[in-house]
Amino acid sequence: MFIDVLENELAPDWVGVSDLDEEAIQSTLQNAIKLGRMKKPTLTDSESVLRGLGLLDNERLMNAAVVLYAKSERLFSSYPQLSIRQARFRGEDRLGGFMDNREYWGHAFDLLKRSELFLLDHVPISGRVVPGKMIREDYPLYPPLATREAVANAICHRDYTIHGGAVEMAIYDGRLEIVNPGVFHYGITPEKLIFPHESRPWNPIIASVFYRAGVIEKWGTGTLNIVEWCKKNENPSPKWEVRVQSVVTTFFPSFFYASGKRPESRPESRPELRPESLELEVLNLLKDKELCKSELSLALGHKQISGGLKKVVESLLLSEKIAYTIPEKPNSRLQKYRINSKEPA
Numbered sequence: 001m002f003i004d005v006l007e008n009e010l011a012p013d014w015v016g017v018s019d020l021d022e023e024a025i026q027s028t029l030q031n032a033i034k035l036g037r038m039k040k041p042t043l044t045d046s047e048s049v050l051r052g053l054g055l056l057d058n059e060r061l062m063n064a065a066v067v068l069y070a071k072s073e074r075l076f077s078s079y080p081q082l083s084i085r086q087a088r089f090r091g092e093d094r095l096g097g098f099m100d101n102r103e104y105w106g107h108a109f110d111l112l113k114r115s116e117l118f119l120l121d122h123v124p125i126s127g128r129v130v131p132g133k134m135i136r137e138d139y140p141l142y143p144p145l146a147t148r149e150a151v152a153n154a155i156c157h158r159d160y161t162i163h164g165g166a167v168e169m170a171i172y173d174g175r176l177e178i179v180n181p182g183v184f185h186y187g188i189t190p191e192k193l194i195f196p197h198e199s200r201p202w203n204p205i206i207a208s209v210f211y212r213a214g215v216i217e218k219w220g221t222g223t224l225n226i227v228e229w230c231k232k233n234e235n236p237s238p239k240w241e242v243r244v245q246s247v248v249t250t251f252f253p254s255f256f257y258a259s260g261k262r263p264e265s266r267p268e269s270r271p272e273l274r275p276e277s278l279e280l281e282v283l284n285l286l287k288d289k290e291l292c293k294s295e296l297s298l299a300l301g302h303k304q305i306s307g308g309l310k311k312v313v314e315s316l317l318l319s320e321k322i323a324y325t326i327p328e329k330p331n332s333r334l335q336k337y338r339i340n341s342k343e344p345a
Helices: 023-034 047-051 063-067 109-120 146-159 190-194 202-213 222-232 275-285 293-300 306-317
Strands: 083-087 098-105 123-130 137-140 167-170 176-181 238-244 244-250 322-324 335-341
Touching: 023 047, 023 063, 023 109, 023 202, 063 109, 083 109, 098 109, 098 123, 109 137, 109 146, 109 293, 137 275, 137 322, 146 167, 146 176, 146 222, 146 244, 167 190, 190 222, 190 238, 275 293, 293 306, 306 322, 306 335
Parallel strands: 083 167
Antiparallel strands: 083 098, 123 137, 167 176, 176 244, 238 244, 322 335
16 A cells, blocks of 8 residues: 655554664764764664654654665555666657666665766766866766755655655756656745745755755755856756656756867776875865765766775775774765864874
């Protein structure tokens, strides 16, 4: 039986904490404490964390908890809308067929991760050496921070009562589209998104947890950041529109590509940087943001996580220049890295 997922309503009584991804719950807690968006609680078991995040009502899980952390496969038949569809099409429309076609079911944090990995596989990066600079400037076809923000917004603001709906990511030869099931609410229009506007999320509980985890910011700055990131990467401003009960965000290729300049190298063939240069690039990337290995690889322009990157990360950890975000679980799939604020011993 499909469930009408209104985030503040109770999940079925047969759904328990054991059906959720407890590692992702603990990762949310760690990030929220580190960002100062949540005080360290006395009790840190998953049920207590969920209570602190406002995801329990009278000791029952709310639907928001399922959207954010669903893991058990037995939830799929009742919550099929917790999914993302991804495709790389040949040409400018869907008639040319697929070059790649994927669909995943899972919780919000996992779907966001899946979207980043898909873009890592399909978005090429062009680079150029600028006189007077040691580090080459890279220009992805689409800026990863902007596309990640757009996917996060889609996951937060979509209409989960649409059972057959899914967040969609479609890459064509000349554009990238991110489709969010649902429509604009509270007087928001596409025209207002490029100016400062009030933040009134359709799913405020889900958005609040994403905010505490550091995935999104509040105050209606997400779309403004997207426009700014596109500008810095030499992309045209994206376009927002409503199509058949869905909000579509369209990104257009960087001017660096549109000008006809070919990439110096494709992600799959780009040569490795010297270790010392790669170390500088990794430290530079971690200055303002915590990143996992796949995100570092994407930012560096590599299609896969290279052996050289793994060695540099290990070296930086040993020298205590960087640190784990989840130090108690070094091999966690949610592990990221940050600049170490402590001086090496």
